[in-house]
Amino acid sequence: MATAGNFDTRAATPFLTSRGHSGWLGLTYAQHGDDWVELELPWREDLLGEEGRKVLASGPILSLMDMASGLAIWKAMDAFQPIATLDLRVDYVRPARERASVFGRSQCYRVTRSAAFVRGLAHDGDPGDPVAHIQGVFMKIAVDGRSTGHG
């Protein structure tokens, strides 16, 4: 498990994604860099966006990118501290392929005293041909519990 000042992405991800909404989606660690994290959202019959088409719904991709962004922020800060989504935009540039896992890669490109800024993409095997692009802002939650962000 991560400790402040040394966020071990590979070790922390299974713990952080095994429960709650991420656990329900089945998100798993894929890879990471200094300021980015990539998670895998496995294809699953009950996560489809439309009856009869074997394509993942857009909702789980939003969740995938939200979670990858949170991990990217902890990686960039090199610390595990409470954060909340303030604003998240997803552009769905094409449908994912049938029965394909979707990978969500988010980069935290800027951390300020109170906010963290992310951008990223979702792909189904080739990062050069994304299915979605994202941009977002997260707020750090103060120790006294106050915050302006709440996702």
Added chain:
Amino acid sequence: MVDERHSLAALTPYARSLGIEVAHWEGDVPVLKVEFSDSVQGRPGAYHGGATGGLLETAGYAALRAELLRAGRDAVMKPINITVQYLAAGKVQASHARGRVTKLGRRSANITVEAWQDDPARPIATAVMNVLMAERESAD
């Protein structure tokens, strides 16, 4: 008023799996609801941003589907984009969401959505969505 079976058809397998249901109708607009459970939880005691976003998106599609049915249209709805604003933490209780079709065009629609818990006048999150509509015959 739209028939109830249409309200069920408007929900995707993903939405039903997450526990989202049509709670009731306000005139022509479906109001969606999800109970708090581990499936929607982010940090302990709060909704995950992705789950709140999924509820908003589903309510947006449901509002558009209802509007299309009233217009006698049937189309495959494809997401173009969504922007979610998180306003307050989603607490350990049910959440509701309702969409409004701001602009219904021939090929695309613009939808605004609000989610709330106790009071519809105090939303916990809002979203703006653009959705592409392809006639079902020409769907790929």
